[in-house]
Amino acid sequence: MSNKLSPRNNTEPHQPIKSENSDKKTCENCYAEVTGAYCAQCGQEVESTLKYFWTVVLHLLDDIFSFDSRASRTLVPLLSKPGFLTQQYFLGHRVQYVPPLRLYLFVSIIFFLSLKLFTNVGSQNLVNAKVHHQTQQALENKIKALSTDPAAVTKNQLVIEKLETLLADLTVSNKYMVRDLTNQLAELTLKELEQNATLNDVDYQKVEALKAQLEKAKSGVNIDAELTDFSISNSIEGKMSLPFLSPEANKKFDQYAKTFESKVRNQLVEDPKKLLTLALDKAPQLMFVLLPVFALLLKILYLFSNRLYLEHLTVALHSHSFIFLSILIIELLSVLSEKVNFYALEYINVGLMIWLPAYLYLMQKRIYQQSHLVTVVKYLITSSLYLLLIVFTGLIAFVWGAMTL
Template sequence: MTSELTPSEKDPLTKNKQLAFSESENVVICENCHAQVNGMYCSQCGQSVESTLKYFWTVILHLLDDIFSFDSRANRTLIPLVFRPGFLTKEYIAGRRVHYVPPLRLYLFISIVFFISLQYFIDTEEASNFKSNANNADVIQQIETKLTTIDHLIETSPNEQASSLRKQKQQLEHIKADIAQNEDDNLSSLASQLAQLSLDESLHDQPMQKEKYDKLKKQLELARNAEKKAKPKGFTIGNNKDGSFTLPFLSDSENIKLGKIVDGLETKANKAFFEDPKKLVEAVIGKMPQIMFVLMPLFAVLLKVMFIFSKRLYLEHLTVALHSHSFIFFSILLAELSGLARKFLFDNSYETAGDLFNVIQMCIFIWIPVYLFLMQKRVYQQGTLLTTVKYMFIGSIYIIMIGFSAAIAFIWGVVDL
């Protein structure tokens, strides 16, 4: 039995007339089934009336808007995110979602801002030493000029005088290295003062200058020794007494190959750490967003296991994970901004206002664990004692997970250097 064709299907001309008529009457016709549409979607086939054929930049802007759009919902989301533990999660699970930023979008936005800001904070710490580095650069330039002069004199001087000049050259090179490294502000300052005296031609003709020179030289030697003792020995990944790294389930030949890989990573990591630590930190931080995005569903699995009798779906636990991490990142971001404000105020002699931001920063770091405890208690609605036990256990496991994540980020960052 065949269905009877409609007039428009029998006669294509009739179909075109109907479409032309509908357009003239401002009636929307579905492009898929040609039924009349009232609204944004066809009631017959479900297709949207909005065309998918758009300019490329329009598609990109819509995509960015879907990810980052923070309209009036942002105010209704960020305030309870910080001050009302568990509120957003309970609202989302209860189905009241239209007034708030979705959990995944909220996490993506905050995490991107957070990890980008870490780079900025590193830069500001480096910038704080710019002034001293600039002053030391002048001293280093003077030392290099003096060293060039000494080299010329050594070539044309008698042996005894040349020997004295070589000792002076060696002393200046040590001072130059102390200033250039700038690992210790006190050591760098002493070296700079000693360099100024060393460059003074009238040093040996003035007893006071000579006494000051000897005193600074002794202080610098003590500072050098203290700096050497405090200097870290470097990274090591070995799990044996001899510093090698082996795994019991691998054969000897496989452990030898593994040891060579580990030795290469150690060498690369130590070189990066002592030569350009900022670059190493940037590489590690650059890997954290991807690793945290993988860690998120694993943390949700941990919540599912710990609250297995709560009869909650996995996506509900994932919502808890997304909201809790969004809160942690946002709070740390606020704490870092408070730290910057405190430093700025102290540098400009506003100690009282600086102390206020110091208190704010401390309160934020205290509020983070308290907030997470209250969030767990309100979302899962369990007693205080049981919540405390589970909170401590989940926290311990999560710290281990963060440790593994940091190790992976470190190794991954070193490999990509």
């Protein structure tokens, strides 16, 4: 009897059997001879997944974005041909286009990242940043003008000191409320100096009110009751309770609600943009959960269309990819039009805003092949229910984000 162990009983790791033909490959899992990218016996991919990190990243980018030509073949019809990609996917013409899920993931990641960039949340949005910068420049120019004439420096000293204080509050303070109140007060002060006359009664009362609020904000006095209106309660006593909870549980629930309310109020005073940042951080996950819900809505509305749920999910993936990509382009053109003052871009933006709902209607019409009247009714129902879902999702994102404060 031979002592030589058979390959099946050998405890040493098996080594791939090399083929006599060096051009042929052997599967590392079952050692069968492989002629393609996948093993015909066990289905394992021949190419090893253990590679250098950057090689994996480049392969991932190539899979998602397909730099050869799949990207252009996908993005152009996605924007210009309603329902085309979905119909091609249903017909089995898939290899030349980016798959729906990959397309959605890539577009949504870019969309939410750019959304935070465009709104510049966490500090100030682009609109406020531009307004504050203009006010800052106006204050600096006015201080310089008043300080240029040596004979008038002493006369204007008090005015210069007031403008310098406003400038410091506008540029140095890390409190959103202080900056916003300072900007309003600075604009009225500069208006008074430019007109070289006293303010009218309305502006004067506004200045006095702004001064009082600004002093409170700068000194740290809680002014949220005056400047914010946020409360959580469902009873006349101002408490939060649920009918199915016990008295002790409702007491804890109300305490938690009051703590949450206090955090949100304080953040609204300090920097409300942070709440938007936190909500946007949660939005991608919630939107991904919303996709199957939207597909279920389509399944119910088109119950007798003989389409599978996954087909409705494909419609949801393509329509959301289009929506995100269109909004992204609109945001880019809006920023670009502000930079170059090219008014034609604004007309393009208006066209895109009109095209967005029209595209979704045409997509619904071409995919489900129903009459215009039926499609209009179902489109209005879909849009209305979806807007409610978006509002509900936004509320969840706000609460979820604020809970992390």
